[in-house]
Amino acid sequence: MFILRFLARRLFQGAIIVFLVSALIFTLLRVVPGDPVRLMAGGMAPEALIEQIATDMGLRDPIWQQFGRYMGGVMQGDLGQSFVRPANGAAVGGASFDDTTRSERAEVLTLIAETAPMTLQLALLAMVFALIIAVPIGVWGGLRPGGWPDRMALYLSSLFVSLPNFWLGIVLALILSVKLQLMPAIGYQGFAYTILPALVLAIEIAPFVIRTLTVSVAGVMRQNFIDIAGVRGLTRNQIVFRHALKNSSVPLLNLLGVQFSMLLGGVLVIEFIFDYPGLGLLTINAVMQRDFPLIQGIAIVTAAAFVLINIAVDLIATAIDPRLEY
Amino acid sequence: MSSMDITSAPPEIARERKVSTRIWQQAFASVEFRIGLIVLTLLIAAALLYPQLSGIDPTKMNIKAKLTPPVFMGEGWTWAHPLGTDQLGRDMLVRALVGLRYSLLIGVSTTVLMLLVGALIGLFAGYFGGRIDTVLMRLTDAQLSIPMIILAITILGVSRPTIPSIILVLGLAGWPVYARVMRSTVMAERKKEYVRGAMVLGATDWRIMFTLLLPLVLPPMAFVAVLDIARMMIFESVLGFLGLGVQPPTPTFGNIISDGRKYLMNAWWIATMPGVFLVLVLTSINLMGASLERARNAIYGGA
DSSP states (O other): OHHHHHHHHHHHHHHHHHHHHHHHHHHHHHHSSOOHHHHHHOTTSOHHHHHHHHHHTTTTSOHHHHHHHHHHHHHTTOOOEEEEEETTSSOOSOOOTTOGGGGSEEEHHHHHHHHHHHHHHHHHHHHHHHHHHHHHHHHHHHHSTTSHHHHHHHHHHHHHHTSOHHHHHHHHIIIIIIISOOSOOSSOSSTHHHHHHHHHHHHHHHHHHHHHHHHHHHHHHTSHHHHHHHHTTOOHHHIIIIIIHHHHHHHHHHHHHHTHHHHHHHHHHHHHHHTOOSHHHHHHHHHHTTOHHHHHHHHHHHHHHHHHHHHHHHHHHHHHOTTOOO | OHHHHHHHOOHHHHHHHHHHHHHHHHHHTSHHHHHHHHHHHHHHHHHHHHHHHHOOOTTOOOGGGTTOOOTTSSTTOOTTSTTOBOTTOOBHHHHHHHHHHHHHHHHHHHHHHHHHHHHHHHHHHHHHOHHHHHHHHHHHHHHHTSOHHHHHHHHHHHSOOOHHHHHHHHHHHHTHHHHHHHHHHHHHHTTSHHHHHHHHTTOOHHHIIIIIIHHHHHHHHHHHHHHHHHHHHHHHHHHHHTTOSSOTTSOOHHHHHHHHHTTTTTOTHHHHHHHHHHHHHHHHHHHHHHHHHHHHHHHHTOO
């Protein structure tokens, strides 16, 4: 079966990528300075105790041994436990060294599973907004290559890529929620809190969608079958929406695969400014607290998501356009 | 000597030089390129000259003049501080312009670094193929699948950020895209007559790679890299905003805006005004980059 062979090959390649990502992050975290045990135990803990905790946790073993142990766990779906976060909830940061609750630390997998849906909600809404902003601009630009709609598309996308997300977030929060009081900005107490972050993320994504659409719509409109469609008596709108947009959907899908990591980068910063409790905020906090297992877990999960999304993108693209082969 | 013949032989190189000039000329003919160039030149001139000419120290505090609004923007503005002052009475215009210097310095050096690293890796992978290619490309895939920003904040978050370390981290995080483009171009080029000819004449791999292929393939990539300067400047400001960029008291767009966020309610200009400068610079670079890219695509015919 073609499809099974395709899946097997891509999943195997994906597994190698995820393995390499794990190795890269794991090594990186251990060669850079900064002792996480010092942070976990608190500044007042005696040196001997820190050494003892580190040895108990296996942090003084050679890197390859630690990595082997870690990957063994990952194979069984165990991403380890957070260094600093307790299992019971919000409290974070350097606990006192004689804290008895330290044994009950949160599972990395649970932390990721709790926050991922929030980020997914944000990303999906952002994509909807991005399409609403970008499709009219991009399609119009593509229909008149060299004309002023095309120029407009170029100017607008150049402007949109030039808006740093954290600055745009602050400006929009100032205008839309402080001055005009249209929507809430900081924290999360309901769906309305997703709108503003999603809008900022959408403006970050929009230029890529505009560019892809302008190029592909312009390309499709040069094809013979578009002229023939006119002869067949289809109206201009029917031609644009049935033929041009359908043929642009494959490059758009590919864009999603390629720009996935950019999307995640945007999510990270935007969740941080708006204090939106998703995967991005979790990542930033994990880095600030040197929570190695959590950083590793997030890197592995995002790499796996990247691989799976790219496989899905290729499968869907083949379904839309059977001429494509992978 | 046969090697002399090799350097003068390929007509492609002569044609390529002309292509580069044609790309410049065509881009320069467009309105957006000129607007971008003018705005960028003015802002760079201001960044280089104004802090010196005005004699204002960007880190000098003046508590009596703290939280002065920008001109025409509220009570107590003064021409002495056209963009107002921050919570410590430091002049915002000078701070923004000094921030622009660091932003440009880091943006340009990072882009050059990642272009070179990516080009070299792509050159080796594309030229030698086989196992070297497989290993290098898997590495590239792996790195492309980690969001660059996670990589950057992980490294800078656990070590102490300095200007060289920021350039290094951003540059090393950004090379994979260039490696891919370089690899596919080199793979296509090395099958061509002139490369085979050079091989037959006994040119070493080294010579073919660095005197024939690199000068041919690098310039078209460099045009696209203009857009990456803007991208890297944004990254630099994001890092500064997260506290992982150049450290205070040195002003950068990121740390100014991050500071200003705390005073958003009573002094909105601290967080927003420097951003306007950044957006102006980025928009002009992006406009120039976009028209260069268009010119390149028009001349190379798509792709």
